[in-house]
Amino acid sequence: MSLALLFRTVTREFAKVNISQHAQSIHIGCELLAAEKALLIKLRKSTGYTFINCKKALEKFDNDIAQAETWLNEQAQKEGWSKANKLEGRKAKEGLIGLFVGDKVAVMVEVNCETDFVARNENFQQLVKDVTFATLAHHRSKTQSQTGYVKSVLAGDDLNKLSVGEGTSLADQVALTIGRLGENMSVKRAVTVGVPADWHIGSYIHGGVSGQTEVAMGRYGALVVFQGGKEGEQDTLGRKLGQHIVGEAPLFLGNMDDLSCGESETRLLPQTFLADPSRTVAQFLRGQQARVLDFVRFQCGESVSEEAH
CATH class of the missing domain: 3.30.479.20 (Elongation factor Ts, dimerisation domain)
Structure with a gap:
């Protein structure tokens, strides 16, 4: 086999391996995204907080939903008292x-x-x-x-x-x-x-x-x-x-x-x-x-x- 032919064969095999690994990486990435989205929806439903805050909490605690919910409640409590003081004069009829x-x-x-x-x-x-x-x-x-x-x-x-x-x-x-x-x-x-x-x-x-x-x-x-x-x-x-x-x-x-x-x-x-x-x-x-x-x-x-x- 000539040197040029050998080079083309090796290049093709290398490309196949790369494509296969890339596809596998995309597949694994999709699974992770789906799992994280499910956690996000679950946390949103159980707490009522915004998606942005739920995402922030999950990222902060490496997708530990229990810790994320505790943290969200603590933040809302602090923010709630602050807001309650600010909104005190507004009519609630x-x-x-x-x-x-x-x-x-x-x-x-x-x-x-x-x-x-x-x-x-x-x-x-x-x-x-x-x-x-x-x-x-x-x-x-x-x-x-x-x-x-x-x-x-x-x-x-x-x-x-x-x-x-x-x-x-x-x-x-x-x-x-x-x-x-x-x-x-x-x-x-x-x-x-x-x-x-x-x-x-x-x-x-x-x-x-x-x-x-x-x-x-x-x-x-x-x-x-x-x-x-x-x-x-x-x-x-x-x-x-x-x-x-x-x-x-x-x-x-x-x-x-x-x-x-x-x-x-x-x-x-x-x-x-x-x-x-x-x-x-x-x-x-x-x-x-x-x-x-x-x-x-x-x-x-x-x-x-x-x-x-």
Whole structure:
């Protein structure tokens, strides 16, 4: 074989090896990219942070997703407190009412943000759940030995001190959510009611957020405490009464024998019943062999002076 032919043969074989190695390198690179992308998507979904921040965290900790998530939360907490201080003066009139009804106990809370867009975000809705269950836990810890009807009301300052999980306060959780979503937020108020065995709690949420089952959420909420009612129909009765309270916004309970003073009536019992305009609420209750003992109505964004009963 001539020297020139030998050179061409060796060159061709070398080129084949190079192409093969390059193709293998591209293949391995694609696998790494796919794996990193899957981690990035997983971290984004579990934390709610931006892709840019998630990518930065994964790079910082060599794709260790647990360390990346811890670091992201720490950064958001720091940033959240900083943002919370900066955004403190901005009005937060949007948000959600959260409502949970358990066994002879119910909680209703209001958590505010700046826009309806953020109110629809799952991180904000998680905050509403955290507030709801922190309030419930606080109520149970304070009323273990109490019997009868128990009603407790908490305002923002007291709510912020409540614990979420181990050692985290609601104030910390609010700051964390502010850090994630970039809007001013506040925990405005909460009410909890606990009733004896023969009493019932009705509830209603208006403008509800779809997909929420454990804690119902919406723009308006009502709790109503009542006795009696036809057997097996108490749930329906409680919902109808809650609907009326949300729709007609009574301020006071009134008496069963009160006469209605017309369209400006602010007492619940003499009001024309929303579900049956031919009767007052009191007349409807007599037909159901029931009586209302108390109620609470929340409207998202209302001022303290506008708060109902």
